[in-house]
Amino acid sequence: MSDAVRLDKWLWAARFFKTRSLACDAVDRGRVTVNGDRAKPARNVKVGDVLEIDNGSDKWEVDVMNLSDVRGPATVARNLYEETDVSVARRAAVAENRRLFPEPSAHLKGRPTKRDRRHLDNL
Structure with a gap:
């Protein structure tokens, strides 16, 4: 395995986003x-990087612990980062x-x- 992985692939593999295209869109939108800087989807992520992720429902701040460009089970994905x-x-x-x-x-x-409307009309 290499010592760096594309940011969009890592986000997808770590299950922060359901598809790579959603991960790309989130990275493009900032x-x-x-490490506190805006990035592009093709930026390489290395072990030890700190990512701030806003996936729409939650905001995460995670340390990259392992690298993977393959999406696996959630238990494996959880080992890729530490919140x-x-x-x-x-x-x-x-x-x-x-x-x-x-x-x-x-x-x-x-x-x-129709039932709700009738109930509202009776009030």
Whole structure:
């Protein structure tokens, strides 16, 4: 195995993104930084690099521990990185805020049904 892997392949192999094209788009939009700098999808990632990843639902800060350009099981992917303590605490705080203060429209499921409309009319 080489001592460097393309950033988009590593993000895909580490299961931060479902496809390589999603990983490429995130890197192009600046949602992934390597050692604090914006990067391009073809940038090589090395062991010891620090990545800040915003995959849409969560923001991660991870240290690269191993390299792989092949997507494998989640247990293997978890060995590719180690999340920093700051990132773990931040994600836990965000999850707690989501639990305590849910989005008001989260329970809505689209257009009201005929039954829902009748219920609203009766009110």
